[in-house]
Amino acid sequence: MRKPFIAIALLFISSSAYAAAPVLFYSDLTSGPNSGGQNDKGAFVTIWGNNFGAARGSSYVTVGDGLVDNYPEWSDTKVCFQLGSLAATGNIVIKVGDTVSNGIPFTVRSGNIYFITPAGTGTGTFTDPFAPGDWYLTMAAGDIGYFRAGTYNETYGDVAGTSNFCFRTIANGGACNEGTAAAPIAFAAYPAETVSFSAPGPVSPSYNFRVYPGGTYEAKWFTFSKLDCSAYNACFTAGTGWRIVGNDCEGLTRTTALAAGIIGTLGESAKILGNDIHGAATNDHDAHAVYAQGCLSDGGVEIGWNHIYDNDADYGTLVLFLSGPTGCGAAEYIDDSSVHDNIIDASSHPAPAVGLEDVSAYSIDPEIPVVSVYNNVIIGAGNAAQGSSAIYLSNGKAKVFNNTCAGTLTRAFTINEHADGYADLVMMDVEVYNNIMDMDSGAAAYYYIDPAYSGSSAVDYNAYFGLGTYSLGDDAHPANGDPLFTDRTTDDYSLTSTSPCRDAGTEAVNAVVTRDINGRARPDDLLFDIGAYEYASSASTVSAGGSGGGGGACFIATVVYGDAREKRILERFRDDCLLKNRWGQTFVRWYYRLSPAAARYIRKRERLRLVLKGMLRPVVWLAEKSLEK
Numbered sequence: 001m002r003k004p005f006i007a008i009a010l011l012f013i014s015s016s017a018y019a020a021a022p023v024l025f026y027s028d029l030t031s032g033p034n035s036g037g038q039n040d041k042g043a044f045v046t047i048w049g050n051n052f053g054a055a056r057g058s059s060y061v062t063v064g065d066g067l068v069d070n071y072p073e074w075s076d077t078k079v080c081f082q083l084g085s086l087a088a089t090g091n092i093v094i095k096v097g098d099t100v101s102n103g104i105p106f107t108v109r110s111g112n113i114y115f116i117t118p119a120g121t122g123t124g125t126f127t128d129p130f131a132p133g134d135w136y137l138t139m140a141a142g143d144i145g146y147f148r149a150g151t152y153n154e155t156y157g158d159v160a161g162t163s164n165f166c167f168r169t170i171a172n173g174g175a176c177n178e179g180t181a182a183a184p185i186a187f188a189a190y191p192a193e194t195v196s197f198s199a200p201g202p203v204s205p206s207y208n209f210r211v212y213p214g215g216t217y218e219a220k221w222f223t224f225s226k227l228d229c230s231a232y233n234a235c236f237t238a239g240t241g242w243r244i245v246g247n248d249c250e251g252l253t254r255t256t257a258l259a260a261g262i263i264g265t266l267g268e269s270a271k272i273l274g275n276d277i278h279g280a281a282t283n284d285h286d287a288h289a290v291y292a293q294g295c296l297s298d299g300g301v302e303i304g305w306n307h308i309y310d311n312d313a314d315y316g317t318l319v320l321f322l323s324g325p326t327g328c329g330a331a332e333y334i335d336d337s338s339v340h341d342n343i344i345d346a347s348s349h350p351a352p353a354v355g356l357e358d359v360s361a362y363s364i365d366p367e368i369p370v371v372s373v374y375n376n377v378i379i380g381a382g383n384a385a386q387g388s389s390a391i392y393l394s395n396g397k398a399k400v401f402n403n404t405c406a407g408t409l410t411r412a413f414t415i416n417e418h419a420d421g422y423a424d425l426v427m428m429d430v431e432v433y434n435n436i437m438d439m440d441s442g443a444a445a446y447y448y449i450d451p452a453y454s455g456s457s458a459v460d461y462n463a464y465f466g467l468g469t470y471s472l473g474d475d476a477h478p479a480n481g482d483p484l485f486t487d488r489t490t491d492d493y494s495l496t497s498t499s500p501c502r503d504a505g506t507e508a509v510n511a512v513v514t515r516d517i518n519g520r521a522r523p524d525d526l527l528f529d530i531g532a533y534e535y536a537s538s539a540s541t542v543s544a545g546g547s548g549g550g551g552g553a554c555f556i557a558t559v560v561y562g563d564a565r566e567k568r569i570l571e572r573f574r575d576d577c578l579l580k581n582r583w584g585q586t587f588v589r590w591y592y593r594l595s596p597a598a599a600r601y602i603r604k605r606e607r608l609r610l611v612l613k614g615m616l617r618p619v620v621w622l623a624e625k626s627l628e629k
Contacts, residue, residue, distance in 0.1 A: 066086030
């Protein structure tokens with residue numbers, strides 16, 4: 001009797017069998033030694049994500065299936081651990097309760113670990129730390145330098161760089177080494193300590209970290225983690241392979257003009273992840289929060305999970321891609337890049353949030369790069385005086401998916417035919433899907449496409465509010481009306497249960513967008529939601545993408561009962577009975593793969609839903625009786 005009953009019950013339960021799973025976004029280090037350093041236990045590594053729990057409890061981290069040694073920092077979104085001797089090359093995974101996260105790769109390798117203090121005079125050990133300048137002269141590929149608490153406000157690298165650390169490599173006539181892709185050099189804050197780099201300018205130091213500005217720019221493969229940076233000019237001017245993770249960057253604090261970014265890139269394969277980027281005071285539209293430029297023909301730029309806010313650069317674009325043939329040779333171009341999962345707040349000083357200007361010259365480049373802009377929350381962007389949009393697209397190819405543009409002052413996006421008068425600099429292909437265009441009442445239009453634009457464009461399944469019913473004609477599936485955010489007054493732009501953005505998007509984005517800004521699997525319900533957030537129902541989970549979790553899809557019981565008592569009985573039966581044996585676990589996994597299509601069919605047919613409600617009564621009764629035993 002049990003197995004037939006299991007089969008019947010499984011047809012009607014929702015996917016909330018699994019607790020909210022931890023999800024990993026990124027780490028600061030991607031490789032390091034598991035010995036040496038403090039207590040001979042290897043490198044400290046920090047991971048960021050969601051659902052780790054406010055305190056560790058019985059949760060733990062493994063690296064390559066080996067338990068790590070200790071945890072000097074633990075919060076719901078960030079964990080720092082020391083590798084220890086059991087860590088091995090493989091995935092970093094976190095286990096919280098009965099749920100396991102996705103994995104992110106890590107390589108255990110050789111390398112030295114040093115410690116630095118502002119007034120150090122020693123040999124670089126934990127008990128006898130280096131002076132900052134001695135670390136600069138000693139560091140080599142694969143080395144990690146942990147900076148202890150204090151303020152670092154002098155010029156420690158090449159003096160010609162007018163910065164705290166200017167990386168002028170031996171190959172460029174300087175005194176420092178550089179890292180490699182397999183063995184970067186890392187500058188990291190020691191766990192749970194505040195490490196401040198100050199470059200107050202206007203004379204040296206006026207930058208925090210930069211590649212040598214004369215001749216070739218290259219100083220490759222450096223990582224910077226969890227540092228507090230403040231600079232008269234830029235906090236970071238990055239070379240190839242720079243990984244800038246989890247820092248607080250207050251830059252461009254000067255009140256005079258400078259064409260730069262608080263974080264700028266001059267090389268390829270840069271990663272700018274999880275930073276607070278703020279404080280620009282130049283009042284100059286050529287200044288930016290992130291400025292991706294140069295001839296990046298062998299690896300793009302990833303800009304993800306940052307908080308960009310409180311930057312006064314007149315109407316200067318906050319995240320700008322500006323490279324291409326004006327400063328590059330033939331067949332040199334910025335490679336495929338991404339701007340994702342950021343909170344970009346322009347409300348204090350209105351400006352465009354994201355701009356693509358010169359990323360290729362299509363007549364001479366071997367391929368046209370794509371910049372994917374997705375899962376961003378963009379607040380108060382645009383500039384009415386300048387007519388600038390929240391997102392403007394002038395060159396290359398673009399995928400603009402699942403962004404929430406809230407309180408937009410002019411237009412949510414613009415597609416222009418040419419940039420800066422160069423005939424070769426054109427948009428070739430643009431896709432705009434699943435975005436919320438929430439407009440200020442004084443905005444000019446939801447968006448604008450240049451009549452001269454000759455490339456292809458697809459605008460579909462977007463949500464529109466603030467300027468009346470959508471009537472521009474490009475979008476065949478518009479969602480009109482108030483998106484019903486959770487709380488505009490606190491900038492909480494997640495969706496409420498009755499939002500017209502729920503289940504109103506297209507799955508055409510699924511090659512790029514698999515999660516929302518919080519790490520929740522898409523789709524969480526029947527279809528993709530519009531905007532940066534998937535609606536989080538009380539029964540849904542955050543998926544760990546490959547952890548074995550159900551992913552939160554809304555199945556038949558949820559369609560039939562909503563969140564009523566009957567559905568909760570079936571869920572308890574599944575959790576307390578079916579998932580207690582191997583056969584039931586296998587069947588649950590099978591069911592979650594096959595049942596979403598049935599749920600979608602039922603949801604659109606009210607009469608069938610009522611019939612099923614009647615059929616389910618004996619199933620619910622049997623489940624309840626089974627639970628009482």
